[in-house]
Amino acid sequence: MVKEPWGEDYASKCTKNDWLEGGHNELNQKVQKLQSQIALLSETIRLQKRGLSNILKSKKCHLKQIIQKYEVLDLEKPYIRKSQKPYLPQPLTLCMESPPENDFRHCDILKAIEQIVPRAFEKKQVSKIQFENMNVICGTAGRENRWWITASDFQIRNLLLHSGFQINGEHFPLHRHDDIVVEDYKVHLRKTLSKKKILDTLSVLSSIL
Known part of the structure; x- marks a missing residue:
């Protein structure tokens, strides 16, 4: 009796190939999911770093403005007379x-x-x-x-x-x-x-x- 090409061996072979292909697809999906998670984490870290950088730049700019105002103040009147005692009014x-x-x-x-x-x-x-x-x-x-x-x-x-x-x-x-x-x-x-x-x-x- 001649075996048909679609007999048990062929069915077994197809089943094995399908299983291998299915396992490969599942692995690819897991790898893609993991890569997506890594990309999301990387983007989150990058945004956090950018946010920190912006904060630092803002604070440094604010500090620079304060120092400039302070320097202008020093140029206006570098020092004032200091006294340990409060000044008494002298209206005349x-x-x-x-x-x-x-x-x-x-x-x-x-x-x-x-x-x-x-x-x-x-x-x-x-x-x-x-x-x-x-x-x-x-x-x-x-x-x-x-x-x-x-x-x-x-x-x-x-x-x-x-x-x-x-x-x-x-x-x-x-x-x-x-x-x-x-x-x-x-x-x-x-x-x-x-x-x-x-x-x-x-x-x-x-x-x-």
Whole structure:
């Protein structure tokens, strides 16, 4: 009896081939699934790194801006006068600021006062003229020096305040003592807050790293 080509041997062969092919397809599916998982994990890591990089760039940029502001602040007023004691209000005292190259003397200030209030010292309408070399006090260079003028009453103070001084053909405005002190304190606060922001930003960066 002749065996048909589609007999048991052929069926066995087909079944074996089908099984091998099926196993191969299953393996391919598992490999593809694993490759997909690896790709997803790689993309997640890449995005996380990119996110961290963006955070670091943002923080560094923010820090750079703070430092630039701090440097500008230092250029505006490098240092202020420091005192262990709080300043007492001096409402009758005025301040004239002048560049250090203006080598004024007490007699120059007195002459400017007497152009507004004749014989001011003789009449005790002005009680004190005091010079402060701000560059020596603050350890800087190029800062304006200060002349402090104390009047006897508010009438004389206001007269001097609104007039200002004319010295060697140049006009110098006067400012209230208390306003000058408050402005110095504001600069001190701004510098302190700038330092705090720098330290806070550095702290954030160090925690990220």
